[in-house]
Amino acid sequence: MASHGLSFLKSIKGFLAIPEDEACAYDEARAVVVPYGLEASVSYGHGTAEGPLAIIKASYQVELFDEEFWCEPFREIGIMTLKTPPVKKNIKAALSDLERITGRLLDDGKFPMILGGEHSITAGAIRPFAQRYPDLTILHFDAHADLRDGYEGEPYSHAAAMRRCLDHKNISLVSCGIRNISAGEIPFLEANGDRIRIFWAKDKRNWDIDEIVSRLRGKPVYVSFDLDGFDASLMPATGTPEPGGMMWDDAMRILGAASKVARFVGADVNELAPVKQMHYCDFLAAKLVYKILSYAFRK
Numbered sequence: 001m002a003s004h005g006l007s008f009l010k011s012i013k014g015f016l017a018i019p020e021d022e023a024c025a026y027d028e029a030r031a032v033v034v035p036y037g038l039e040a041s042v043s044y045g046h047g048t049a050e051g052p053l054a055i056i057k058a059s060y061q062v063e064l065f066d067e068e069f070w071c072e073p074f075r076e077i078g079i080m081t082l083k084t085p086p087v088k089k090n091i092k093a094a095l096s097d098l099e100r101i102t103g104r105l106l107d108d109g110k111f112p113m114i115l116g117g118e119h120s121i122t123a124g125a126i127r128p129f130a131q132r133y134p135d136l137t138i139l140h141f142d143a144h145a146d147l148r149d150g151y152e153g154e155p156y157s158h159a160a161a162m163r164r165c166l167d168h169k170n171i172s173l174v175s176c177g178i179r180n181i182s183a184g185e186i187p188f189l190e191a192n193g194d195r196i197r198i199f200w201a202k203d204k205r206n207w208d209i210d211e212i213v214s215r216l217r218g219k220p221v222y223v224s225f226d227l228d229g230f231d232a233s234l235m236p237a238t239g240t241p242e243p244g245g246m247m248w249d250d251a252m253r254i255l256g257a258a259s260k261v262a263r264f265v266g267a268d269v270n271e272l273a274p275v276k277q278m279h280y281c282d283f284l285a286a287k288l289v290y291k292i293l294s295y296a297f298r299k
Helices: 048-059 073-077 091-107 121-132 158-165 183-191 201-206 209-214 248-261 279-296
Strands: 031-036 079-081 111-116 137-141 172-178 196-200 220-226 263-270
Touching: 031 048, 031 091, 031 279, 048 111, 048 263, 048 279, 073 279, 091 111, 091 121, 111 121, 111 279, 121 158, 121 220, 121 263, 137 158, 137 248, 158 172, 158 220, 172 201, 172 248, 196 201, 209 248, 220 248, 220 279, 248 279, 263 279
Parallel strands: 031 079, 031 111, 111 263, 137 172, 137 220, 172 196, 220 263
Antiparallel strands: none
16 A cells, blocks of 8 residues: 555554454545664664564554443544564664654644654654744653763664753653653753753652643643653663653553643654563553544544
């Protein structure tokens, strides 16, 4: 299946395994899932290149009915899944390709849902959004601040994902669940306090959800969810699992509240490194993707 120069999986082979007789055409689809298994700068555990396909496969087991919305949200959304595009080994070139894909989807009025791969994908995906939205905010879930100005000689490292996004002066950042930051990132954080707000994992018992989402109110929001934002007991299948993280309900409360006051315009879920016999991690990632899409298109 192809449209506008893009090639798509048959719906039964795509995200959620939607039966062909219930699938939508490209013109009717409002969201497109983009598997993009870039793995070029991982610095600890490996395997994120396999993450997107593991998420899609696990999504076949996700129940389509959502008790929170009391419906099957996919019917209101219209979801298609892009065939896995070739991913160049050169990280800069790979991000440029992802930028073009994302820009084309935005031109067609679609909601891009990008499946990583390592977190560096966000630096490429965000560029078309930065061009279109003068007041874009990234709602960022992560164990790591990702504010380094490069890592191990690579300016587009996964450890610099948010720093590269903030190269765009019209982007602000709300980060949740952070519990790992280097001394070298602190000067940049302190110098950009007007653009960056971190809600540290150590304080999560005292988080005020209204305070978190107040910085998103009325704005276009891009959601970037690094799966190591979850506690390592819940999500061990990631390159740099960290203790002391968020649980499922913590993330859902923030996403749900944010979707009521802001407009989600795109998203990525990244850093799944599938582990054999830990298919529950793949399933969690797939359900998270469906929940983000459901919140994005909630009535």
